Amino acid sequence: MTMTPVTPQAAVSTVPGLTAPDPQPLSDTKTLTLAKAINEGLRQAMLDDPKVVLLGEDIGALGGVFRVTSDLLAQFGARRVIDTPLAESAIIGTAVGLAYRGYRPVCEIQFDGFIFPGFDQIVSQVARFHYRTQGAVRMPITIRVPFGGGIGAAEHHSESPEAYFTHTSGLRVIAVSNSQDAYSLIRQAISSDDPVLYFEPKRRYHVKGEVVPELGAPMEQAAIVHSGTDVTLLAYGALVPTARDAALAADDEGISIEVIDLRSLAPVDYTVLEASVRKTGRLVVTHEASATGGLGGEIIATITERCFNFLESAPVRVTGFDVPYPPAKLESHYLPDLDRILDGVDRVMGRR
Amino acid sequence: MIDFSPQLVQLLSIDGERMPRADFDPWVADLDGAALLALYRDMVVVRRIDTEATALQRQGELGLWPPLLGQEAAQIGSARALRSDDFIFPSYRENAVAYCRGVNLTDIVKVWRGNAQSGWDPYTVNMATPAIIIGAQTLHAIGWALGAQRDDVDSVAITYFGDGATSQGDVNEAMVFAASFQAPVIFFCQNNQWAISEPVGVQAHRNIADRAPGFGIPSLRIDGNDVIAVMAATRIALDRARTGNGPTFIEAVTYRMGPHTTADDPTRYRDPAELAEWKTRDPLLRLHRLLTALGEITPEVEAATAVIADDAAAELRAGCIGLPDPEPLSVFDHVYTAPQATLERQRADYAGYLSSFASAEVPGER
Numbered sequence: 001m002t003m004t005p006v007t008p009q010a011a012v013s014t015v016p017g018l019t020a021p022d023p024q025p026l027s028d029t030k031t032l033t034l035a036k037a038i039n040e041g042l043r044q045a046m047l048d049d050p051k052v053v054l055l056g057e058d059i060g061a062l063g064g065v066f067r068v069t070s071d072l073l074a075q076f077g078a079r080r081v082i083d084t085p086l087a088e089s090a091i092i093g094t095a096v097g098l099a100y101r102g103y104r105p106v107c108e109i110q111f112d113g114f115i116f117p118g119f120d121q122i123v124s125q126v127a128r129f130h131y132r133t134q135g136a137v138r139m140p141i142t143i144r145v146p147f148g149g150g151i152g153a154a155e156h157h158s159e160s161p162e163a164y165f166t167h168t169s170g171l172r173v174i175a176v177s178n179s180q181d182a183y184s185l186i187r188q189a190i191s192s193d194d195p196v197l198y199f200e201p202k203r204r205y206h207v208k209g210e211v212v213p214e215l216g217a218p219m220e221q222a223a224i225v226h227s228g229t230d231v232t233l234l235a236y237g238a239l240v241p242t243a244r245d246a247a248l249a250a251d252d253e254g255i256s257i258e259v260i261d262l263r264s265l266a267p268v269d270y271t272v273l274e275a276s277v278r279k280t281g282r283l284v285v286t287h288e289a290s291a292t293g294g295l296g297g298e299i300i301a302t303i304t305e306r307c308f309n310f311l312e313s314a315p316v317r318v319t320g321f322d323v324p325y326p327p328a329k330l331e332s333h334y335l336p337d338l339d340r341i342l343d344g345v346d347r348v349m350g351r352r
Numbered sequence: 353m354i355d356f357s358p359q360l361v362q363l364l365s366i367d368g369e370r371m372p373r374a375d376f377d378p379w380v381a382d383l384d385g386a387a388l389l390a391l392y393r394d395m396v397v398v399r400r401i402d403t404e405a406t407a408l409q410r411q412g413e414l415g416l417w418p419p420l421l422g423q424e425a426a427q428i429g430s431a432r433a434l435r436s437d438d439f440i441f442p443s444y445r446e447n448a449v450a451y452c453r454g455v456n457l458t459d460i461v462k463v464w465r466g467n468a469q470s471g472w473d474p475y476t477v478n479m480a481t482p483a484i485i486i487g488a489q490t491l492h493a494i495g496w497a498l499g500a501q502r503d504d505v506d507s508v509a510i511t512y513f514g515d516g517a518t519s520q521g522d523v524n525e526a527m528v529f530a531a532s533f534q535a536p537v538i539f540f541c542q543n544n545q546w547a548i549s550e551p552v553g554v555q556a557h558r559n560i561a562d563r564a565p566g567f568g569i570p571s572l573r574i575d576g577n578d579v580i581a582v583m584a585a586t587r588i589a590l591d592r593a594r595t596g597n598g599p600t601f602i603e604a605v606t607y608r609m610g611p612h613t614t615a616d617d618p619t620r621y622r623d624p625a626e627l628a629e630w631k632t633r634d635p636l637l638r639l640h641r642l643l644t645a646l647g648e649i650t651p652e653v654e655a656a657t658a659v660i661a662d663d664a665a666a667e668l669r670a671g672c673i674g675l676p677d678p679e680p681l682s683v684f685d686h687v688y689t690a691p692q693a694t695l696e697r698q699r700a701d702y703a704g705y706l707s708s709f710a711s712a713e714v715p716g717e718r
Binding site: 089097101102136194 | 493
């Protein structure tokens with residue numbers, strides 16, 4: 001092989017035909033889809049800190065398969081919006097090296113089920129560098145993951161892998177449920193000096209909501225999204241709206257449900273959760289991920305340890321089953337829905 | 353014009369004779385007798401440190417040690433070619449590289465004594481701490497190099513790994529990324545012939561250096577026991593990276609004369625004749641012969657070098673044995689950069705538990 005200088009095309013390429021849209025960040029309250037809210041949060045983070053760079057598959061000209069990174073390449077260029085080869089371990093491992101050099105990388109994993117080739121770099125490297133080096137090396141990496149089902153997708157496109165990451169010390173894990181949190185928490189995740197797994201409820205990407213360009217409450221805090229006195233219903237991600245619907249339906253039957261949007265899956269905000277359970281005496285946890293070894297079991301164990309004398313009945317999990325994520329025509333049987341959540345509520349109420 | 357052909361590059365013969373080569377010689381023209389003697393001294397010292405660390409393991413002072421015996425030229429020749437602002441992403445055997453970077457000798461063994469998961473602050477020496485997952489560090493080098501590229505500086509990332517690592521996905525993904533982004537990075541593969549008990553033939557049916565061109569990365573296959581060839585190749589690769597010409601792959605053909613680690617027993621899988629054959633290619637031996645011919649080696653020089661090496665060994669031993677055990681509650685330190693509620697509760701609980709033994713022996717303490 002002879003030494004032929006190669007033009008670093010990938011690193012400096014520009015996209016013909018694309019012009020930069022209005023580069024102004026969000027300045028007042030707007031109604032945005034959840035996907036657009038993340039986009040605006042990314043834009044603001046990139047404006048705030050030149051060390052924020054994005055890496056992922058198809059995130060450039062295409063704007064990501066869900067368009068979450070739309071127009072960011074045109075605004076910030078290919079040095080900061082990096083379309084990568086199709087290799088998840090390398091996306092994460094490269095982010096580690098960028099973080100080593102003082103960058104603040106945001107990785108997009110295209111679909112939940114594609115995170116596993118990058119699992120080793122996340123669990124063995126990203127999560128541990130700060131501990132391994134006794135605080136010398138920080139990993140301010142955000143890993144964005146569209147997660148969950150309900151979109152009729154092919155296999156590996158509907159998974160809920162969050163428990164693998166909540167089980168891993170060194171990571172912070174977030175799941176957003178609405179446009180405001182999507183905007184605020186992506187900015188908080190990026191500015192965190194710890195690595196953050198940021199789970200996006202892909203079937204809610206197109207749901208609109210009001211967004212104020214503010215950081216809001218710290219991302220570790222859970223939010224009470226519907227007050228109640230009889231049952232604490234804990235949800236996160238795509239199931240939060242479902243849980244709220246369940247609360248409204250139960251109101252009609254005279255059952256008062258307090259719905260908590262967990263927001264942070266690691267650490268769990270037990271302050272809010274314990275206070276609620278001490279008030280209601282009953283707990284239902286719902287998630288799309290399968291039951292065994294899931295976050296629901298961990299939360300219920302902890303609440304049982306801490307609030308045993310306040311519990312009126314055994315806490316209940318309403319979750320996906322211990323099966324691989326099923327084919328699209330079966331997913332309605334797998335996914336917790338309003339009726340299954342209400343069935344769980346009936347069980348903690350002793351009504352069946 | 354450098355010839356990136358697959359022939360083994362050798363600039364110093366087993367007999368200690370310089371082998372002229374027009375394309376490589378200009379890169380090492382500055383290596384006069386004094387410079388070669390300095391490289392030799394490095395190699396003697398790191399071999400002595402390595403021997404001492406093995407002894408410390410045998411005496412129960414270290415839990416484990418990965419010897420570099422036989423790989424001194426590959427590590428010293430490459431490390432001494434670097435600038436201080438270049439950044440090194442090693443595996444776990446690059447103790448000679450760490451020595452060249454000025455890592456405190458005690459810090460090198462901290463991890464092997466079990467006092468910490470790594471021994472030094474990478475930013476003080478521009479060298480990452482040992483990576484134990486095989487090949488994972490190659491990707492970190494790519495990211496660092498992309499950062500240097502974005503910072504518009506000409507610093508270079510170099511990553512060390514072995515022949516076994518070339519089978520890992522991460523190493524191959526790193527080569528894809530390096531080529532795509534023309535990252536200023538050097539892949540420095542020490543082919544020491546053995547991945548624990550698996551000979552290199554299990555990893556590769558062709559020379560490892562042959563793989564890189566398929567990724568679009570020029571490669572050099574060099575005699576890794578020839579410190580002059582190693583330095584020349586590393587300088588060539590550094591120059592390519594600094595001038596925007598992207599990655600280079602170097603296969604340094606060497607030999608792990610010792611076990612994989614002190615927990616390994618190579619007599620179970622390795623023909624002693626092979627070791628005997630490689631002993632004739634010892635990297636120190638041939639440089640000693642050259643230096644003798646150049647008149648640089650005298651009894652005084654030998655004695656002075658031995659003193660430096662023995663002093664280093666003594667410093668290592670004293671430092672190792674003097675390392676205090678970490679405080680029990682430090683098990684919770686540095687998991688996060690800021691307090692994390694779940695962990696803080698566990699810390700408080702365990703502190704309370706420990707304090708309940710206030711006047712007695714603390715559980716877990718030896």
